[in-house]
Amino acid sequence: xxxxxxxxxxxxxxxxxxxxxxxxxxxxxxxxxxxxxxxxxxxxxxxxxxxxxxxxxxxxxxxxxxxxxxxxxxxxxxxxxxxxxxxxxxxxxxxxxxxxxxxxxxxxxxx
Amino acid sequence: xxxxxxxxxxxxxxxxxxxxxxxxxxxxxxxxxxxxxxxxxxxxxxxxxxxxxxxxxxxxxxxxxxxxxxxxxxxxxxxxxxxxxxxxxxxxxxxxxxxxxxxxxxxxxxxx
Numbered sequence: 001x002x003x004x005x006x007x008x009x010x011x012x013x014x015x016x017x018x019x020x021x022x023x024x025x026x027x028x029x030x031x032x033x034x035x036x037x038x039x040x041x042x043x044x045x046x047x048x049x050x051x052x053x054x055x056x057x058x059x060x061x062x063x064x065x066x067x068x069x070x071x072x073x074x075x076x077x078x079x080x081x082x083x084x085x086x087x088x089x090x091x092x093x094x095x096x097x098x099x100x101x102x103x104x105x106x107x108x109x110x111x
Numbered sequence: 112x113x114x115x116x117x118x119x120x121x122x123x124x125x126x127x128x129x130x131x132x133x134x135x136x137x138x139x140x141x142x143x144x145x146x147x148x149x150x151x152x153x154x155x156x157x158x159x160x161x162x163x164x165x166x167x168x169x170x171x172x173x174x175x176x177x178x179x180x181x182x183x184x185x186x187x188x189x190x191x192x193x194x195x196x197x198x199x200x201x202x203x204x205x206x207x208x209x210x211x212x213x214x215x216x217x218x219x220x221x222x223x
Contacts, residue, residue: 032209043201044154044214088154092209098144098167099212103153 002027004091006102014110019076021105023089026070032092032099033065033072039085047087048074079109114138115215117202122220124192131178132187132218134202142166142205143185144212145177149198160185161208192222 003026013019023033031051036044048058050072056063064073072091076083086106092099118133136143145157159167163179176188189196202215 034211036214043216044203046211046213049211090212098156098159098208100156101146101154 002030002091002100004089004100004102006087006089006105008105009103010106010108012108012110013079015080016078019079019083019107019109021074021076021087021089021107023072023074023091023102024070025072025091027091027093028067028070029093030067030091032090033063034090034099035061035063035072035074036088036090036101037083037085038088038104044088076107079107081109081111083107084109113216115202115204115213117200117215117218119218120216122218124220124222126192126194126222128192129188129190130192130220132189132200132202132220134185134187134215136183136202136204136213136215138204138206138213139183140204140206140213141182142208142210143179143183144203144205145185145187146201146203146214147198148201148217152198154201158185158187159208166208189220194222196220197222 034049035047047061048063050056050063060077062075086104089102090099142161157170178186199217203212205212
């Protein structure tokens with residue numbers, strides 16, 4: 001059974017400072033990785049998807065995948081207070097059914 | 112216009128009662144899912160359907176029964192409700208299993 005863990009549990013950064021979030025997974029066969037954002041009381045919005053080792057950039061969000069070390073990172077460049085939210089990592093295999101989610105990192109961006 | 116509709120947005124029920132959570136997607140997707148999120152637990156996968164057939168079930172209790180009357184509908188029937196069932200229930204869909212998921216706004220269920 002796939003296990004997805006995220007760290008840190010919470011993170012506070014100043015506006016404009018880089019924020020880095022970590023996600024580890026247990027199944028080396030995984031090949032679909034996505035980062036989602038959830039503002040308080042809202043649904044999930046997809047930020048970036050990555051399917052092979054290396055980096056993938058979408059706006060101010062960059063995902064970095066290293067399957068050998070079972071890690072996928074999310075870097076947020078110049079975060080704004082509006083980026084304060086819960087960030088969720090989702091891991092799956094393309095032929096598998098549903099992604100499994102980590103518990104999330106709660107990001108707070110201070111002005 | 113919202114592409115994934117969940118009804119109702121808020122729902123209050125008494126212990127022992129039965130409720131149905133509605134989900135409709137207008138994205139033309141073939142796969143649909145239910146997830147649950149509470150203060151005690153992170154986002155938890157419950158069910159997945161593809162072309163109206165059950166693909167995966169990670170919910171131990173038979174009190175939770177998905178119902179798919181149409182390809183773009185996946186409702187969730189919950190019977191014999193318990194206070195521990197209180198959570199926000201999210202419906203999601205994807206073009207096919209394993210592809211990028213899109214989430215609905217959720218139904219927040221409170222069981223008294």
